[in-house]
Amino acid sequence: MSQSLHIFTPSNLTFPKPSSNRRFLVTTFSPKLISIKASTSSDPNSSTSPQVLISNNGTGASGILSSTPQDYDTPPSQSIFSDSSSIEVDAVTEAELKENGFRSTRRTKLVCTIGPATCEFEELEALAVGGMNVARINMCHGTREWHKRVIERVRRLNEEKGFAVAIMMDTEGSEIRMGDLGGASSAKAEDGEIWTFSVRAFDSPRPERTVNVNYDGFAEDVKAGDELLVDGGMVRFEVIEKIGPDVKCRCTDPGLMLPRANLTFWRDGSLVRERNAMLPTISSKDWLDIDFGIAEGVDFIAISFVKSAEVINHLKSYIAARSRDSDIAVIAKIESVDSLKNLEEIIQASDGAMVARGDLGAQIPLEQVPSAQQNIVQICRQLNKPVIVASQLLESMIEYPTPTRAEVADVSEAVRQRADALMLSGESAMGQYPDKALAVLRSVSVRIEKWWREEKCHEAMELPVVGSSFSDSISEEICSSAAKMGMHTLVLVL
Ligand SMILES: Nc1ncnc2c1ncn2[C@@H]1O[C@H](COP(=O)(O)OP(=O)(O)O)[C@@H](O)[C@H]1O
Numbered sequence: 001m002s003q004s005l006h007i008f009t010p011s012n013l014t015f016p017k018p019s020s021n022r023r024f025l026v027t028t029f030s031p032k033l034i035s036i037k038a039s040t041s042s043d044p045n046s047s048t049s050p051q052v053l054i055s056n057n058g059t060g061a062s063g064i065l066s067s068t069p070q071d072y073d074t075p076p077s078q079s080i081f082s083d084s085s086s087i088e089v090d091a092v093t094e095a096e097l098k099e100n101g102f103r104s105t106r107r108t109k110l111v112c113t114i115g116p117a118t119c120e121f122e123e124l125e126a127l128a129v130g131g132m133n134v135a136r137i138n139m140c141h142g143t144r145e146w147h148k149r150v151i152e153r154v155r156r157l158n159e160e161k162g163f164a165v166a167i168m169m170d171t172e173g174s175e176i177r178m179g180d181l182g183g184a185s186s187a188k189a190e191d192g193e194i195w196t197f198s199v200r201a202f203d204s205p206r207p208e209r210t211v212n213v214n215y216d217g218f219a220e221d222v223k224a225g226d227e228l229l230v231d232g233g234m235v236r237f238e239v240i241e242k243i244g245p246d247v248k249c250r251c252t253d254p255g256l257m258l259p260r261a262n263l264t265f266w267r268d269g270s271l272v273r274e275r276n277a278m279l280p281t282i283s284s285k286d287w288l289d290i291d292f293g294i295a296e297g298v299d300f301i302a303i304s305f306v307k308s309a310e311v312i313n314h315l316k317s318y319i320a321a322r323s324r325d326s327d328i329a330v331i332a333k334i335e336s337v338d339s340l341k342n343l344e345e346i347i348q349a350s351d352g353a354m355v356a357r358g359d360l361g362a363q364i365p366l367e368q369v370p371s372a373q374q375n376i377v378q379i380c381r382q383l384n385k386p387v388i389v390a391s392q393l394l395e396s397m398i399e400y401p402t403p404t405r406a407e408v409a410d411v412s413e414a415v416r417q418r419a420d421a422l423m424l425s426g427e428s429a430m431g432q433y434p435d436k437a438l439a440v441l442r443s444v445s446v447r448i449e450k451w452w453r454e455e456k457c458h459e460a461m462e463l464p465v466v467g468s469s470f471s472d473s474i475s476e477e478i479c480s481s482a483a484k485m486g487m488h489t490l491v492l493v494l
């Protein structure tokens, strides 16, 4: 009866487990659920119900849970089983479920950035209920005390309610950024307005149309005529003149600027990055944050703007020296031109990678981002490293309760590429519909995985060539044929 379980066979690549048993998924199931029953729905379209995308996930068994019978990745407090659609399973399956939980049915892990919209205990619980596997804290924002409270709440959730949410700390990095807008949540720049970008510290309140820049050499480095991009082009300015530490710019593409947004400048159509190349990947503030992360026992440290494998090796030795029994995984964020140049060696040195499309899209032309993503995911697949696809997956859901069709297609494509994890940023950190955004990631992941399993599993997987000698190659061919036979058998069984 195993086929009725629809248990998805994960790829050979698994996302690293949370570091301690108490955060491991095996602890997340209440004994009564392991009694054991499973949905038998065989309707291939059952998870395509439109309800999936508009359901009120995280608030009870009625929403997404009832409309996605295949998604067994459900927290202990909620039963997804109804007697009319359940069967007994065999002892082997029962043992596997006890050991691994239902996670094997959703291989795509979900990462949520925690911010003001999701930092309270109940909000974090709603995300855990909705399928959050990893809570990401971004050290660009908030104080260490703020992040410490979030970590404590996630731990409490795991301990008291039996979830298995891991924690990822993401470093700020030393790229050029705007200041914090003097406490304002955003600043609107209109077409043609003249704004001043300055390294001077301003008294509060911030003078009108003025933005602080965190990098002392800013005024020296830019030139009149340069194009200044806020947040990878969400707002654009043209530099018109420099007056001492102040740079006067005219807004050419209006938009909303968020606190601490990233700044890049372009000259004659090329990114000016000489100075960025000289900035350390891990700043002195980042090292303090890393010490904080080690002390807090986070599960992952994601390093922003990695340029080479060296920094990853250095950090890994640092972590090993600081905490000998720690198994903190180091994730390399691929978000700069330099990281693309040294991709394979960076990924090889890391425990995983993140396709950080936000900043990547500010450093390479936007139309190159999809192929860069495909390439990074493929290299990770081949090097057997987990990979997270991040940024703007459901950007419109910061404001609206339903995603655009294009966003759903983007999420689907990342799952189809076999990304190990998808990440929410602003959608969960400061959006209006964090739970709904997570529900969309979850339902789309489950649906595409199912489609892949049922329709595409006969497609040959590209396996890396590892054998160097003739006899190795023979063994490799035999293994490869065995894998193909296995896949064909699977097709017949399904
Ligand atoms: N800890 C936090 N405190 C306040 N705001 C946050 C926090 N984390 C994230 N945010 C908000 O959510 C937005 C999206 O988060 P993220 O993508 O991680 O940052 P960024 O936009 O700097 O890359 C941020 O721009 C910020 O407005």
Ligand SMILES: C=C(OP(=O)(O)O)C(=O)O
Pocket: 138, 140, 170, 304, 335, 355, 356, 357, 358, 359, 360, 390, 391, 425
């Ligand atoms: C995930 C990213 O990094 P951050 O949000 O820290 O800028 C990104 O740039 O896409």
Ligand SMILES: [K+]
Pocket: 138, 139, 140, 170, 171, 172, 173, 304
């Ligand atoms: K960051």
Ligand SMILES: [Mg+2]
Pocket: 304, 335, 356, 358, 359
């Ligand atoms: Mg970034």
